[in-house]
Amino acid sequence: xxDLPARISDWLLELVRSRHEVAHLFVDxxxxxxxxxxxxxxxxxxxxxxxxxxxxxxxxxxxxLPLPESPFLLQSIGMPSGRVADIHxxxxxxxxWIVLLDVTTEHDDARKMQQKAYDMTLxxxxxxxxxxxxxxxxxxxxxxxxxxxxxxxxxxxxHNRLQKELRNAERYVxxxxxxxxxxxFAVDWRFVPSNxxxxxxxxxxxxxPEHFAVYLLDVCGHGVGxxxxxxxxNNTLRSGALLNTDFRNPEQVLxxxxxxxxxxxxxxxxxxxxxxxxxxPIGRLRYATAGHPPAIVVSGPNSERGTAHTLRSQKxxxxxxxxxxxxxxxxxxxVPPARFYLFSDGVYEVSRPDxxxxxxxxxxxxxxxxxxxGKSELDELLLFARxxxxxxxxxxxxxxxxxxx
Amino acid sequence: xxxxxxxxxxxxxxxxxxxxxxxxxxxxxxxYLTTVGVKVDKKTLSVGTQEVTLVLWDVAGEDxxxxxxxxxxxxxxxxxxxxxxxxxxxxxxxKSIQSRVAAEVGPVPFLLLLNxxxxxxxxDLSREPVEALESSGWTVLRTSAKSGENVEEAFQELAKRMxx
Numbered sequence: 001x002x003d004l005p006a007r008i009s010d011w012l013l014e015l016v017r018s019r020h021e022v023a024h025l026f027v028d029x030x031x032x033x034x035x036x037x038x039x040x041x042x043x044x045x046x047x048x049x050x051x052x053x054x055x056x057x058x059x060x061x062x063x064x065l066p067l068p069e070s071p072f073l074l075q076s077i078g079m080p081s082g083r084v085a086d087i088h089x090x091x092x093x094x095x096x097w098i099v100l101l102d103v104t105t106e107h108d109d110a111r112k113m114q115q116k117a118y119d120m121t122l123x124x125x126x127x128x129x130x131x132x133x134x135x136x137x138x139x140x141x142x143x144x145x146x147x148x149x150x151x152x153x154x155x156x157x158x159h160n161r162l163q164k165e166l167r168n169a170e171r172y173v174x175x176x177x178x179x180x181x182x183x184x185f186a187v188d189w190r191f192v193p194s195n196x197x198x199x200x201x202x203x204x205x206x207x208x209p210e211h212f213a214v215y216l217l218d219v220c221g222h223g224v225g226x227x228x229x230x231x232x233x234n235n236t237l238r239s240g241a242l243l244n245t246d247f248r249n250p251e252q253v254l255x256x257x258x259x260x261x262x263x264x265x266x267x268x269x270x271x272x273x274x275x276x277x278x279x280x281p282i283g284r285l286r287y288a289t290a291g292h293p294p295a296i297v298v299s300g301p302n303s304e305r306g307t308a309h310t311l312r313s314q315k316x317x318x319x320x321x322x323x324x325x326x327x328x329x330x331x332x333x334x335v336p337p338a339r340f341y342l343f344s345d346g347v348y349e350v351s352r353p354d355x356x357x358x359x360x361x362x363x364x365x366x367x368x369x370x371x372x373x374g375k376s377e378l379d380e381l382l383l384f385a386r387x388x389x390x391x392x393x394x395x396x397x398x399x400x401x402x403x404x405x
Numbered sequence: 406x407x408x409x410x411x412x413x414x415x416x417x418x419x420x421x422x423x424x425x426x427x428x429x430x431x432x433x434x435x436x437y438l439t440t441v442g443v444k445v446d447k448k449t450l451s452v453g454t455q456e457v458t459l460v461l462w463d464v465a466g467e468d469x470x471x472x473x474x475x476x477x478x479x480x481x482x483x484x485x486x487x488x489x490x491x492x493x494x495x496x497x498x499x500k501s502i503q504s505r506v507a508a509e510v511g512p513v514p515f516l517l518l519l520n521x522x523x524x525x526x527x528x529d530l531s532r533e534p535v536e537a538l539e540s541s542g543w544t545v546l547r548t549s550a551k552s553g554e555n556v557e558e559a560f561q562e563l564a565k566r567m568x569x
Contacts, residue, residue, distance in 0.1 A: 055408065059460040060445040063410040063480015074476060076442020076465075084442060111441045118417050118439050118468070125492060129529065 020101035021083075027054045029094030031065050043100055044081030061098075067091045076107050084108075166197045169224045176231050176238075178203055184280070186404040187214075190378045191397070198397030199226030199271060200344045201234040210281050211248050213237070216401060217273035218292065218344045220318070229269050233261060233319075237275075250275045250288035254319060254327040258290065261320040270320035274342055276311075278334070278403070285340070287311060288329045291318035295342045296364065299335060302371040306339070308364050339377075340403040341367055346396030347381065353390045378402060406449070406456040409567050411560075412478045414506065415487035416498040417466030420520040423550035424487065425463045428560050433551050440465045443477055450564055457564050467498055475509045483514040483567045485559065490519045490547070491527045496534060514566035518559055522549040 002009065016022065023038030023045065033054040040046065048057055055062045060077060070091035079085050079100075084107040090097040170193045181187040187204055199219025207213050217233055219226040240247055242256040253275050263270045274295055276287030287295070294313070298306035313330035334340065348363035366384050371377050378400055386392055413421045422440050427433050429448050444463040449456055462481070467473050478484065484506060486499040499517060506515075517538060519530065539545055544562070548555040 059408060059447050059458070060462075062408050062460045063482065068479070072476070074443070075474070078442065078444040107441055111439060114441055115439045119437070121468070122418050122437070 016101070020103070023100045025054065025058075025098040025100075026092075027065060027096045027098065029066070031055060033057065034095075038100070042081065042102065043079040043083055043085060045079075064089070065096060066094075067096055076103060076110075165224065169227050170197050173197075173201055173227050173231055176201060176203075176234055178205065187401065188376065188378060188404075189399070189401045190382055191399050192382060192394065193397050194222065194346070194395060195393045196222040197224065197227050198222050198344075198346065199230040199269075200346065200397035200399040201227075201230040202342070202399055202401050203234050203238050204401065204403075205238060207240075207247050207277065210279060212278040212280060213247060213275070214278065214340075214342060214401060214403065215273060215275040216292070216342045216344060216399060217271045217319075218346075218397070218399075219269055219271040221269060222396075225267055226269060229261070229266050229271065233257060233271060233273070236260065248277050248279075248286075249329070250277060250286055251327040251329045254288050254290045254316065255325070258317075258319045258321075258325050258327075259323070262323060263320040266320060270318045272318045276342070283334045283336075283405075285311070285332045285334055286329050287313060287332070288316070288327045289313055290316045290325070290327060291321075293343065293345050293348075295340065296367060297332060297334065297338055297340050298368050299338045301337045302339075302373075304370055306368045308368050334405045336405045338405045339367075340405065341400060342402075343400040344397055346394060346398050347385065347400050349396065350385045350388050350394065352388060358385070358388050406458060407568065408458040408460060409482035409564070410460045410462060410480050411563065411567075412462045412464055412481045412484040412506075413487060414464055414473055414478070414484055414499075414502050415466060416489070416492075416495040417468050419466065419487045419489040419492070419495050420550045421466060421485075421487050422463050424485075424518065424520065424548065424556060424559075425461050427550045427553055427556050429461065431553075433553075435551075448560075450561065452561075452565050452568050455568055457568055459560065459564060467502060473502060473505070475505065478506050478509055481506075481510050481513060483563045484510075485563065486515060486517045487520050488517065488530075490521050490530050491524050493529045493531070496530060500538070514563060516559055516563050517543050517545045518548045518555075519545060520548050520550060522547040522554050523551045 021039045021042040023040045023043055024036065025033060026035035028034045031054055032051050033048060034050060036048050045058065067089050070089065072089040074087040076084050077087055083102055084104045085100045086103050088099040174191065177191060180189065189202065199221060202216035204212065204214040215237055217230060219230045236242060242253065242260060245252050245256040247253055254273065257273065272290055272292035274287065274289045274292040276285050278285050295311045297309040297311060299309065300306035311332050314328040316327040317325045348358060348360055350358040366381050367377060369377065382398060385394060385398060413425055415421055417439065418437060423433060425446055429446050440463060442465055446461045446463065447458055449458045462477060464473055464477050486503055488495040488499045503515065535545055546555045546559050548559055550556060
């Protein structure tokens with residue numbers, strides 16, 4: 001006990017009572033309420049009944065009595081009135097004194113401090129979890145990036161190998177093409193394969209001293225498969241390896257080709273072909289086509305704009321597509337001076353980067369322009385197509401043969 | 406009618422107050438308000454033909470500095486251990502509290518509540534430690550004070566165990 005004068009002890013008691021709203025309960029050994037006093041209303045403890053079980057009237061005392069030790073303190077307990085109290089228990093033989101002291105102010109101050117501390121802690125924990133997730137995601141991304149790099153490298157190697165093989169195939173196709181002619185009339189050509197190598201090839205040769213064959217074929221699809229069939233068909237024509245066929249007769253030639261290269265025996269590939277025979281002594285061009293675009297003859301001297309003649313004929317089905325296809329020849333007389341053009345669809349089926357297509361009349365216009373001395377309209381046409389396309393690499397093979405009569 | 410003291414215990418911020426509010430008042434708020442000391446509430450329910458009043462002690466959460474005062478759990482007839490499914494470390498704290506409470510009040514019934522089941526996409530608890538606790542005899546429920554999932558069931562189950 002404090003060794004203080006009574007007036008100071010009384011002052012201290014008064015201080016506690018005024019600041020902490022002292023209230024008390026007295027409970028007997030049977031846990032019945034036998035006395036209560038002080039500011040009970042402050043804690044919401046009204047209507048208490050004497051000689052009745054205290055736990056029924058103040059449920060927070062459930063399980064607390066009898067006291068296992070004394071004194072005993074429950075700190076910061078929310079009371080029915082909403083105030084917060086420290087509850088002090090004191091044993092008095094079998095009975096118990098319960099003293100309530102208001103600590104609402106201290107509780108609220110502590111709660112504000114704790115709220116800030118916990119908010120910060122929760123925030124930093126959340127941040128740590130997010131950082132851990134980000135780091136894990138970063139590790140996964142780094143790994144995926146590395147794997148992607150390795151895949152890309154492997155893909156690049158494969159692509160380069162394929163490109164090399166395509167270029168080898170292109171060299172082979174080019175090697176089968178005939179040299180340009182100068183006499184007795186000029187024959188020139190341009191062959192620019194697409195990036196994937198298409199199925200174009202062409203040829204011309206003397207069948208006999210009077211008949212000159214000229215042809216151009218285009219196998220469907222792109223790639224080495226199309227190029228192989230194209231070369232095979234071209235070699236067949238060049239070597240005259242079609243039995244019982246008069247190579248001066250275009251319709252016979254196309255029918256024989258159609259039988260020799262059925263699509264079911266050539267990986268579902270078929271081809272279009274224009275085949276013509278120029279009978280030089282009389283200037284007659286006899287021709288037939290299997291699904292191929294018509295050739296064009298431009299008449300008139302090089303120095304003037306020429307007149308275009310489209311060599312139309314019955315356009316038979318592509319060779320190999322249908323076993324019983326029949327073809328019919330047509331004729332055109334070449335009157336000098338004239339230029340004859342045979343080409344694949346890749347020459348005029350050119351699209352701009354925006355998807356719009358070259359019009360056929362524009363293509364025809366380039367062919368009929370006067371040809372300046374020392375220049376070739378074939379180069380002009382290739383330049384025109386590339387400029388129109390906006391790229392040096394064209395979508396399809398660019399193949400054109402020109403005979404100048 | 407019988408009356409039982411039930412303590413709701415766990416780390417701070419796991420949703421103890423929200424679970425009690427959801428059960429007693431059927432309300433939920435996303436705003437986190439910390440608890441200092443104890444909030445006492447009560448609710449009466451039926452277990453079979455027996456009416457039971459649960460005196461619910463919502464005890465301030467444990468943190469690195471302040472352990473739960475064992476004076477609060479004195480006389481408890483049962484208790485809930487609450488962990489936050491989005492914070493794996495709160496399961497360890499729940500296990501630690503259980504060992505201290507068992508030493509204080511003995512083998513009274515308890516349930517482990519893995520709260521915040523509505524935040525499944527942010528779930529941070531792996532299955533193994535939970536399955537290990539279940540194997541050792543713990544009853545574990547996934548709860549959500551926000552959606553009310555398993556809240557009523559949890560209090561009903563604990564009450565049943567306390568009166569049986």
